[in-house]
Amino acid sequence: MTRRHALLIDPVASDDDRTDVADTFSAVDPSGPVLSLGELSAQRGDGVFESIGVIDGHPQEVTAHLERLEQSARLCDLPAPHLGQWRAAVAEIAALCPTGEYVIKLILSRGADHGPAPTAWVTASPAPDFSRVRREGVRVVTLDRGVDSGASARAPWLLLGAKTLSYAVNMAAIREANRRGADDAVFVSSDGIVLEAPTASVILRFGDRVVTPEPAAGILHGTTQLSLFAHLASRGFEVGYERIPVERLRRAEGGWLVSSVRLAAPISAVDDRDIPLDAALTTSLNEYLLSPRD
Structure with missing residues (x-):
């Protein structure tokens, strides 16, 4: 039985x-010909997307992902997605x-x-095995x-x-990080402010305060x-959004790259400078992220 699935959506649905x-x-058929050779998502990366983690048949944080899909479509001047339609497609797949x-x-x-309407589709496939990075962490480098x-x-x-689907820069950043002997990258602005990883949000711990870069700096607001x-606030941590200089990143008492599929991968080093890895807290975070969440 195939482990990959796909649904083709008519994005023009009635309210x-x-x-x-x-x-x-x-x-x-996810392996068959479905899209036109003139498809602009392939030619220009002209489209938007979301990745939703699924744990034992339960899609995680569906509402948050659909709201972000709607926001991305608005920013790209795409027709507003019919959220009820997309929600039903997510449930079916x-x-x-x-x-x-x-x-x-x-x-x-x-x-x-030159086509008459947008195209849309939903796919499902087994997630990569991130168990090692969730346990052992990732070494990152900062990239301007x-x-x-x-x-x-x-x-x-x-x-x-x-x-957006235009991910060539993000993938190039990960390759550059690999060339420098790291696992991943953290983007910083040209004026030295921490932004995000190519495919994840950055969260940092300083004592009992956990922070992430403020979305106003031009980053994707992470659903995870x-x-x-x-979750952390319910456990007594103080959480907040801050303008984080890159030097403060290197002095963090703990850090994680978090995303819907990777979940929480602890940062073990920044620019070859080791930072503490809190195994117990990381395990707790991933136990939470692996639990059903709506």
Whole structure:
């Protein structure tokens, strides 16, 4: 039995309560030809996406992901996604992933070149095995993103706060980190402010205070980070958003890269400078993230 699944969505769904949104998407062969060669998501990365973790058939934080998909679509001047339609598609494809960890991807593209409408689809596949990095951590290097911390407000067309399909820069940053002997990267602004990792949010601990870079600096607001902050606050930690200079990152008493599929990977070193790794807290964070969350 295949472990990969796909649904093709007609993104033009009616808001009429009588519309059965299940009639607006259909199963397709994930390994077969589905999209046009003129598809702009492939030609230009012109679209937005979300990745939702699935634990034993339960899709995590669906509402937060759909809201961020809607925000990214707005920033990219794409038609607003019909959230009821996408929610139904997520539920249908998650039911095909009953055990283990999976990742569901939601993709909304501008469509085929000169085409009449956007294209959209949902896929599900087994998640990579992140058990080692959750346990042992990752070594990161800081990389200059090439823009200052005010660029997002000054140049919104850079789409710094949208989750777009244009990931070539992110992948190049990870390759550069690997060339420098690290596992991953943390972007910093040209004026020395911590931003985010190429595929994850950054959270740092200083005593009983846990912080993350403020979203106004032009970063993607992480769904996993939001969930973890609520969890940590319930445990008595003080949480907050801050403007974090890169030198403060290197002096953190603990740090994690967090994302929907990797979950919480502790940072073991920044620019070859070791930082403390709190194994007990990391285990606790991942136990929470592996529990069902809506």
